[in-house]
Amino acid sequence: METERLTIIELYRKGKDQSEILKILNIPKTRRKFVYRTINRYKDTGSVSDKPRSGRPASVTTTRMRKIVRGHVWRNPSRSVRKMAAELKVSRSSLQRIVKRDLGLSSFKKRKVHYLSKVMKEKRLKRSKGLIDRFAIQGLDHVLFSDEKLFTIEEAYNQQNDRILSSTASTITEEYRYVKEYRNHVLLWFGLEYLHLAGLQ
Structure with missing residues (x-):
């Protein structure tokens, strides 16, 4: 019976559905x-053996599946559990159990950061060293530190939620019917030069 079960799973892993397996194996x-x-x-379990009793060691099939999953994660740690489960033809819950309990892995969210390539880092380092050498001679008396920020002073337009109540579209006035492409805004600029304010606009 164990051999028959393994044959069934082998056909299943090759893409055969249950009806086809019945016909092939007669x-x-x-x-x-x-x-x-x-x-x-x-x-559900990654195994064709009967459910193990308490203390019984894992089946060969489960051990093999554990090795396969470990290899998949090593090659591409960002691959989702859902996709791996579909590729390996096992349930998502079984794969999650292998990943968390057997392999001791946890899921972490990716973080958005400003990416710096090796070339960009080298350029920044070179420029920083140049500034240090320059200011070591001239000092910081004539260095202007500035920043700016654009503030929108009108309510943002939400295409999904901004609606108008009216009996017909033709009765809506232009004031409410149309939205300007560019919103009114104000630019705030700030500069500081050697302990005193350089400008504010």
């Missing part, structure tokens, strides 16, 4: 549930 309809249970057990 399994009578009276044993149809056996095929269904075998495939479902494999999808």
